[in-house]
Amino acid sequence: MSNNRKKNLTSIQQQYQTFAKDREKKRPVFKNCIKAFFVGGFICTIGQAITTFYMYFFDFTEQTAGNPTVATLIFITMLLTGFGVYDHFAQFAGAGTAVPVTGFGNAVISAAIEHRTEGFVLGVGGNMFKLAGSVILFGVFSAFVIALIKTILIQWGGL
Amino acid sequence: MVFLWAFLIGGLICVIGQIMLDVFKLTPGHTLSALVVGGAVLGGFGLYEKLIDFAGAGATVPITSFGNSLVNGAMQEADQHGLIGVITGMFEITSSGISSAIIFGMIGAILFKPKG
Numbered sequence: 001m002s003n004n005r006k007k008n009l010t011s012i013q014q015q016y017q018t019f020a021k022d023r024e025k026k027r028p029v030f031k032n033c034i035k036a037f038f039v040g041g042f043i044c045t046i047g048q049a050i051t052t053f054y055m056y057f058f059d060f061t062e063q064t065a066g067n068p069t070v071a072t073l074i075f076i077t078m079l080l081t082g083f084g085v086y087d088h089f090a091q092f093a094g095a096g097t098a099v100p101v102t103g104f105g106n107a108v109i110s111a112a113i114e115h116r117t118e119g120f121v122l123g124v125g126g127n128m129f130k131l132a133g134s135v136i137l138f139g140v141f142s143a144f145v146i147a148l149i150k151t152i153l154i155q156w157g158g159l
Numbered sequence: 160m161v162f163l164w165a166f167l168i169g170g171l172i173c174v175i176g177q178i179m180l181d182v183f184k185l186t187p188g189h190t191l192s193a194l195v196v197g198g199a200v201l202g203g204f205g206l207y208e209k210l211i212d213f214a215g216a217g218a219t220v221p222i223t224s225f226g227n228s229l230v231n232g233a234m235q236e237a238d239q240h241g242l243i244g245v246i247t248g249m250f251e252i253t254s255s256g257i258s259s260a261i262i263f264g265m266i267g268a269i270l271f272k273p274k275g
Contacts, residue, residue, distance in 0.1 A: 027181045029177075029178070029181045029182060032177050032180075032181055033174045033177050033178065033181075035177075036170075036173040036174050036176065036177035037170035037171070037173060037174045037177075038170065039173070040169050040170045040172065040173025040174070040176075040221070041165075041166035041167065041169050041170030041173070041217075042166070043169065043220060044165045044166060044168070044169025044170070044216050044217045044220045044221070045162055045165055045166045045169070045216075047165065047169070047216030047217075047219065047220035048161060048162050048165035048166075048215050048216035048217065049162075050216070051215055051216045051219070052161075062211070062212065062215065063208070063211060063212075065219075066211070066216070066219030066220075066224060066228075067252070067254075067255035067256075068255065069216060069219060069220065070219070070220070070255050070256045070259065071255045071256070071259035073220065074256070074259045074260055074263055075259065075263055077263075078263040078264070078266065078267045081267065081271075082267050082270060082271035083271075094177050094180060094181075095173050095174075095176035095177035095179075095180055095187075095190065096170075096173045096177070098176060098187055098190070098191065099172055099173045099175075099176040099190075099191070099194060099221050099222055099223075100169065100173070100220045100221050100222070101220055101221070101222055101224075101225070101256060102220075103191070103222065104191070104222055104225070104256070104260060105259075105260050105263065105264075108260040108261070108264045109260070109263060109264045109267045109268075111264075112264035112265065112267055112268040113267050113268050113271050113272075113273050114273050116268045116272070116273060117273060120268070124264075124265065124268045128261070128264055131188065132260070134188045134191070134192050135188075135191045135192055135195050135222065135225070136257070137192075138192040138195055138196055139192075139195040139196070139198075139199060139225050139226045139229050140229060140249060142195070142196040142199040142200070142226065143199045143202075143226060143229035143230045143233055143249065144233065144245060144246070144249065146199055146200065146202070146203035146230050147203070147230050147233035147234050147237060147245045147249075148242070148245050149203075150203055150230075150234060150237075151234070151237040151241070151242055151244075151245055152242075155241065155242075
């Protein structure tokens with residue numbers, strides 16, 4: 001809670017805020033980090049195995065093999081999400097499952113499955129990117145700004 | 160050997176995400192957005208490609224690579240077509256992640272029923 005917002009509260013509300021802050025459960029940061037490290041590392045190792053597979057059997061280079069790997073991982077995520085397994089992983093691992101691309105896939109797919117009861121056009125179509133939309137928005141916009149600056153520097157700055 | 164680096168670097172990026180969640184108390188949406196922007200910035204300086212050469216899937220699997228490949232796609236087209244390429248080439252490389260998410264999302268919605 002920022003100081004700015006605190007000013008608008010009455011003193012009793014402020015007392016409650018400090019009271020609630022004291023009682024707030026301390027998050028086991030270190031333990032969570034260890035979990036995230038091992039689960040995230042494990043997912044990336046699986047990704048590396050898939051990458052190696054594509055490099056040996058389908059003529060991809062180290063740079064381009066990332067694309068089919070991502071697609072394969074999202075396919076696996078679809079199966080795990082559909083059978084309800086992914087949620088258990090995610091609860092255990094926190095950022096370990098959210099940060100790899102499987103987390104992005106899970107956000108899209110779980111939203112799609114969840115809103116299916118509202119129909120395919122308004123439910124699935126309208127809500128698919130409810131959670132993952134921010135990632136796409138900020139990714140695309142920041143990439144746009146960066147690429148724009150870089151192109152201008154290269155073309156007119158002679159970088 | 161590349162497997163070990165993939166494990167370590169991938170795990171490390173996830174730990175950064177976990178710290179942003181737990182210590183700075185950001186929501187998952189904020190965390191992922193920040194990581195993507197971070198990947199785009201690293202990609203802009205050409206540092207992310209070195210990380211991919213070094214760690215393989217440890218760098219391509221985390222969501223940060225999404226920002227990197229957006230920048231790279233835009234730059235690739237910009238080299239050929241100038242400024243307008245920044246927009247036309249944006250999804251050139253990232254296509255696989257987004258399109259597979261959409262396609263498998265639709266297939267998932269057809270196949271599976273929501274639980275709970």
